[in-house]
Amino acid sequence: MIFKKLEDRYNVAILVFGIICIIILLRLMSIMIVRGEEYRIQAENSIFKTIPTSAPRFEIKDRYGRLLAGNRPSFAVHIMKNEIIDEKINEVALNVISILEKNGDRFIDDFPIVMSEKGDYVFTFDVKIQEWKDTYNIQEEYTAIEAFDILRKRYGIRLDLTMEDIVNNSELAIEVQQQLIAIPELSIPISRLTWKFTEQMRKEQWLQNYRITDLDIDAYEAFQIARNKTFKIPADYSDAEARKVMVVRDQLRRSGYLQYRPVKIAQDISEESVTQIEENIIKLPGVNIEIEPVRYYPEGKLGAHVLGNLGKISDQKEIDRYVRELGYLPTDIIGKTGVEQRFEEELKGTDGYRKVIVDSRGRLVNLIENVDAIPGGTLYLTLDANLQRVAEQTLEDVLKTIQVGGTYQTQWGTNRLQGTSGPMVNATSGSVVVTDVKTGEVLALANYPAYDPNLFATGISLEDWNKLIPENQRDPLAPRPLTNIALSTAIQPGSIYKMIVGLAGLEQGLSPEYKILDRGFIQVGGHSFGNWLWNQRRETMGYQGIHQAIADSNNYYFYSVANGYDYGVGRPLPIRMNMDILVEYSRKFGLNDMTGIEIDTPRERNPGIPNIQKKTEVVRGMLRSHLTAHLKQSDLDKEKIEVSDEVRLGIIKEIVSWTDENPARGEINRRLVNLGVKEDRANIFTDIIKYSYFAQARWSTADTMNFAIGQGEHAYTSLQMVNYMATLANGGNRYNLSLVRKVQKFEDKSVTVFEPILAEKIELKNPKNLDEINYGMHLTTTTGTAQTYFRNLPVKVAGKTGTAQRSGKIPPTDxxxxxxxxxxxxxxxxxxxxxxxxxxxxxxxxxxxxxxxxxxxxxxxxxxxxxxxxxxxDQFKKDYDNYAWFTGFAPYDDPQIAISVLIFQGGSGGFASPIFREIVAEYMGLNSTSKEEFGLENRLVR
Known part of the structure; x- marks a missing residue:
């Protein structure tokens, strides 16, 4: 019956229609009932949009609540893309930029085509690459891979590898790149993934965004394409005017379809510009003036290297972290260095937002909700702003006095600071670190020269940036305002290392009363190791024990202790001593460890204690470099071997493999000839290989001599030295250094306190041996090498002068x-x-x-x-002067603070003493009769 009805076409049509209706009904039920909530949310989201507003940055204060970094209101220019009709956009952009230029206000100019000093158009990407090459003396034509290889070889990193090895092995590439990045004065703007300059990658991305397929296009041609095809700017605009328009339109273009989002054109503009924009607001549709917080450092340069500086989110790593993971706006300013960078995420605060309704084209229709941003809170540092100020000012004053060989005078002493050969004109940089010996808190950290972090608050100008770059880039000791010397510079400690040698000797059983006769110098092979007094005036110090040896900085005494041999009488000391023992005690005082300070210190990742085994590896690398540069194909005998570069490199590899064996001279010569080196050339290379390299590869008595007085392969930062002093002062407790005392959140007022961290309690056989060492340091300031600097100071202190040799010639700028x-x-x-x-x-x-x-x-x-x-x-170049150290603690009988002072090319460790003295006077309250002004405790009572 049913089938017969289906034979009727009318019935079939009704059935099909019914099925379709049922399907539609079921679909409607699904949309409205089953998935109704989901679709409702999607519909709302297509209408409602959220515009984030950045929270003010957290405040930074010193330990007593003095403001070091805060926020101030500023005027910013925004343009709403959806409020400008296309016909007016060029006119509006040009008028806004003209007003800003007229009043000397900077605007955000990220358009990457500029006019050079020669009058031609260039890509800023190419300019930055060339500036980087010029900085590191790399020829213009070299590629990123070639430039990377040049720097790797220049700094002696993995000389056993070829660049092909590195490119084809990501782990090796990471290793080499990290070692290069760890070099403080070096930047590596090269991607190890693409082996291109990062600026080249940005250039290619910009060209692709403008649909320019020719990646080698001339800058002016690219400019004309952007002007005529992308922005269609009329011909009656000059190129200069067109570029101003393109600066604004490029910013708007980056916002894409998000027309409801305001685009920032300028920040922190003058009141004159604000007034003129407001007066012409009818002619400037879409232009708005907004009040925004701007980072402000009320004390200028004070603590700049601790606070750090700000900058735009720029490199890919920052984009991935902050924009993609944490939801920052691409235009946000972030901390780049110092505590600004270290605590960026924790204390950024909660961004506010404006909820708006937009149409299908992304244009703003209505404002629904406005939620204010919430500041992150307050970061309290361990710094004492007053002590920091004294440290910075005293460091600058003493440096300037040393440069002219003048007299430094305060109520606590009068000292002539002139070297034996005249003023130390190159004493232009230095650092000071002050810590609490009982907690590891950093009370002051000063570097000179410094910079004003306010310059970076809204993006630093090219003019200001150039003022922070050293005039002589080739000189590693040239003044560098942006360099945190205390954290990033590791050098030999000189005589301030001697206390570790002395302590190791006492711990091995040497009596403090055991006296060694100073005979002036010790002959080791062809080298003479003299006491400093012998080297200067051919005088000796007679018999001295540990106390006098520290006070007078007697090299002869410490040469003897380090080698376990009394050179004065020609017999072994009554103790067992070797390099392993000295290295062990160096490690106890943290000289091979990170200090724990919150700011990143790449230099501390490379241990500073000389590695006995590593010396051989270094010599191997140096020999390999020498042979690669000097053993040429023309030195090989064509009648014995097939001459090619591959064969030459194979011969070099074979020669380097003999380093551990160190064959006799005759054997080396025979092997070279057998390898195919011409006999006359083999004779020349034999002596170089044998005596300049193989003879230096193993640790020797001479190496131990240098080790004993803090010369040679030692390399430590000011932070490591001050922590070493604090550990001596507090009975052997080594704390992690810290710059942060507490964090207070703005929203709930909760407080997180950073408690002191004890890194290690040094186990000593006889803890009283520390007292013997410290007494010697006290004598340094009363009867020893630094006595003239502390005669008027009414506080007993313990200190040690140190002079670290800096060999070589100062390279000229060109x-x-x-x-x-x-x-x-x-x-x-x-x-x-x-x-x-x-x-x-x-x-x-x-x-x-x-x-x-x-x-x-x-x-x-x-x-x-x-x-x-x-x-x-090099005869017309000037010699480098020695580094000057002064370290110690105060008061001697109740240690509270440890201080480390380092002066580049200061000549004599004594010249750093006045800085130490003035800091002690300030800390102990000697410079003022009262501290009620700030409600501070009397530091004489803890």
Missing amino acids: EVEYLKRHMGSFGVRLSDVEDLTLQLMIENRDNVKYQDRGNAMREAIKILNPKVNNNTL
Whole structure:
């Protein structure tokens, strides 16, 4: 019956129609009932949009609540894209920029095509790459891979690898890159994933965004494409006017379809600009003035290297972390260094928002809700702003006095600060660190020169940035305002290391009363190790025990203790002593460990205690570099072997493998000839290999001599030195250093206190041995090397002078110009030198030595005049002066603070003493009769 009805077409149509209705009904039920809530949310989200507003940055205060970093209101210019009609956008953009320029206000200019000083158009990406190459003396034509390889070889990193090895092995690439990044003065803007300059990658991305497929396009051509095709700017606008328009439109373009979001054009503008924009608001549709918080540092440079600086989210790592993971706006300012960077995430605060209704084209329809941002709270540092101020000012004053060889005078002493050879004109940088010996809290951390972090609050200008860059980039000791010397500079400690040698000797059983006769110098092989008094005046110090040896900084005494041998009488000391023991005690005082301070210190990741085994590896690398540069194919005998670069590298690898064996001279010569080196060349290379490298590869008595007085391979930061002093002062308790005391949240007023962390309690055989060492340091300031600096100070202190050798010549700003200026003294013609220089650079493109024009020119001069050597070429350069250290603690009989002072090229450790003295006077309240002004405790009573 049913089937018969289906034979009727009318019935079939009714059935199909009924089924369709049922399906539609079921679908409606699903949409409205089953998934109604889900679709409702989606519908609302397509209408309601949220515009985030950044929270004010957290405040930073010192330990007593003095403001170091806060926020102040500022005027910012915003443009609402949806409020400007297309026909007016060019006119509005040009008018706004003109007003800002007229009043000297900076605007956000990220458009990457600018006019150079020569008047041509260039990509800012290319300019930054070239500036980086110029900074590190890398030729313009070198690629990112070649530049990376040059720096790797220049700094002696993994010389056993080829660049091909590194590129093809991501783990090796990471290892080498991390070692390069750890070098304080070095930046590596090269991606190890693409092996391109990061600026090159940004350039390619920008071109693709503008649909420009030719990645090698000329900057002016790209400018015209953006002007005429992308923005369609009328021809009656000049290129200069068009670029101003493009600066604004480029910012608007980046917002895409999010027309409801305001785009910031300028920040922290003047009242004049605000007034003029408001007066012309009818002519400037879509332009709004908003009040926004701006970071403010009321004390200027005070504590700059601790506080750190700000900057835009820029590199890919920051974009991934802050924008994609944490929801920051791409235009947000973040902490780049210091505590601003370290506590960025924890104390950023809660962003506010405005909830708006937009149409399908993203245009603002209505404001629904406005929720204010909540500040993050307050970060209380361990710093004492007053002590910090005294540390910074005293450091600057003493440096300037040393530079002119003048007299430094305060109520606590009068001292002439002039070296034996005159003023120390290059004493232009230094650092001071002060800590609480009972907690590890950093009370002051000063570096000179410093900078004003206010410059970075809204983005630093190119003019201001250039003022912070050293004039002589080639000089590693040139003043660098942005460098945190206390954290990033690791050097030899000089005589301030001697207390560890003395303590190790006492712990091994040496009596404090055991006296060693100073005979002036000790002969080890062909080298003479003299006491400083012998070296200066050919005088000796007679018999001395540990106390006098520390006070007078007697090298002879510590040479003897370190080697377990009494050189004064020619017999062993009554104790067992070796390098393993000295290294063990160095480790006890944290000289191979991170200090624990919150700010990142890449230099501390590379242990500073000399590694006996590592010395051989270093020598291997140096030998490999020397042979690679000097053993050429022409040195090989074609009649014995097939000559090729591959064979040459194989021979070098074989020679380097003999380092541990250290064969006799005759055996080395025989092997070189058998390998295929020409006999006459083998004789030359034999002596170099044997005596300049193999003989230096193993740890020797001479190495121990240098180790004993803090010279040689030691390398420690000011932080490590001050913590070492604090550990001596407090009975052997080594605390982690800390800059943060507590954090108070704004919203719930909750407080998180950072308690002191005891890193290690040093186990000593006889704890009283520390008292013996400390007494010697006290004598340093009363009868020893620093007595003249502390005669008027009414507080007993313990201290130690240290002078660390800095060998070498100060490189000129431009090596090529230096050589040209003195060419007449080298007995060669400039035209001949320039021709040969170019030839050498072309023929030795793969040799890192010849990739620097200055180095190539030096080699050319030596080839043209064999009588000339490196000493001849450098004779007109000035010598580096020695580093000056002064470290210790105060008061001597009740230690409260430890202090470390370091001066670059200060010449003598004593010259750092006045800084130590003035800080002690301030801390002990000697500079004022009352501290009621700030409600501070009397520091004489703890």
